[in-house]
Amino acid sequence: MMMLATAITSCGGRQGNPADAPESLEAKQLLQGVWVDDDTEDVVFKIQGDSVFYADSTSVPSYFKVVGDTLYIGSTARYHIEKHTEHVLWFRGQNDELMKLNKDDDLKDDFQREDTKVLTLTSVLKRDTVVFWNNERYHLYIAINPTKYKVTRHTLNEDGLDVENVYYDNIIHLSIFRGDRQLFSKDFRKQQYQKRVPEQLLAQSVLNDLQYDKTDAKGFHLNASICVPGDASCYLVENVISFDGKQTTNLLEY
Template structure:
């Protein structure tokens, strides 16, 4: 719980800093000469590996799962406009060399490629979207209560709803990965009578999960837990993709077909 609170506070502080940055740069003129110098492929000084391709006002990365980002240069600062606004203080820039301070305050040193074959490391298409589920997954529970027999189904449906998660490279560069969210369908039957049938999405949890966390998370799982005199109890798992940071939310479907999010025990 402490870890989750710390992460949420960090996300909140980053968002606040980003908003302040947006206000500070809104009236500044872009350095078009510096932007023109950046056109081309840039290699890491130490490894000589391609790091980024700059075409026009867009940066492309070698990782096909990282979305291209729009950028600007204002005075001595290099700004990228992805899921979050990120600023990098420029250390040095010439026609063939470029170095700047990353978020972790490492100095990233690059040099311009003169080999056309280096362009093969990049894709100028949209980033590959990472699905958590590729097929509909069905969970079927047969349960009895007070002499009555029920079937409780959960269908995990992959969707085309995109979720953007900001990640950071080892050098401290901000990159955006795109994932597909899921839609959960719960239906409950007593014999042939349908007591409840409805889709559950992340938006169902807007009132109990912070917007910053919800924006970068996916509805990753749904499980039937138990039945009692209140009704049918479920647990939804909402996670930041490819991390162990999750929210577990209780749901209750009553016998008269009402859905209660985070019910009081």
């Protein structure tokens, strides 16, 4: 067996970002194959070429490299390697837990992974609401339309590894009628709430839902939720549509 220490050239004395140092191609070659957890014997990932393929179909395959005693995966994750031979890999996860993996050559050709699934957060796609106000009958139509616009979100999987999941954002259409007369019609996108939601959070969020709340003298109140997938972070923005079709917004909570 060849130890990783013999496969990596020391970078001592270099300046700048260690991640920019030349990678060890020999160490990369040693990592090729299917790696399983020592304790559970579950597949953690497969390394093929320049990519890490995770066992679950919701995590995006990521580029990897080895520089010094550090394993870099994707754009953000880095793991300190404690031990590496041809069939043994120990490294520290994001939570500093020591992960002990071994290479299973028997699974090399049997490892099958489906195409990466793009996730959606919304299950209800249409709502019809009838409202009576001042002896008038109003009809509100809400349609949630998943788009092909993708939002990426970094999370920790069950093995404590930083993985990237992809979600589809939504466009939500609202129409309001009084009888057969249309008072309001608009497609809602998360970008229109950039004055209410911080830019960094908005970039990681999806427009999750638009729900009717109440009607009063100001008009129809509907609450839009802008949420970070897989997180508790949500902004709730009130949309007030007046009886003459004008819209105002107000941040309710986050």
